[in-house]
Amino acid sequence: AAEVLRSFARNAKSLGAEIGMTMVLHTHSRRLEFHPHIHVLIPGGGIDQQARVWKKLSGKYLFNGFALAKAFRGKFLAGADAIGLR
Structure with a gap:
């Protein structure tokens, strides 16, 4: 996820800059069901x-x-695919 965000930021059409970010991995929902997802905070520029x-x-x-x-x-x-999971 971080690499995709960085590649979008480096694209001159999008931003053309290096960005910083903070990412938090959550593995469960509020009901404690397995639900892996990531929250990302990115400043409005780079x-x-x-x-x-x-x-x-x-x-x-x-x-x-x-x-x-x-x-x-x-x-x-x-x-x-690279590690044989598909």
């Missing part, structure tokens, strides 16, 4: 390494959620 400036987000959202989901699914399934 650091442009070449210009050494802060680049803030230009729209309402940092990245397109549908595009993120598609990229994450691809990386996740490729990783599962």
Whole structure:
């Protein structure tokens, strides 16, 4: 998940910067049912390494959620294939 977020942030069309984040893994729901998921906190921008400036987000959202989901699914399934889980 972190690598997908970083790759989206590095894309010049999205942000063109390095981002920081804090991630928390939750393994259960409120009813204590098994439900693994990740919560991610990302600032509304990142650091442009070449210009050494802060680049803030230009729209309402940092990245397109549908595009993120598609990229994450691809990386996740490729990783599962690499270790023989699929």
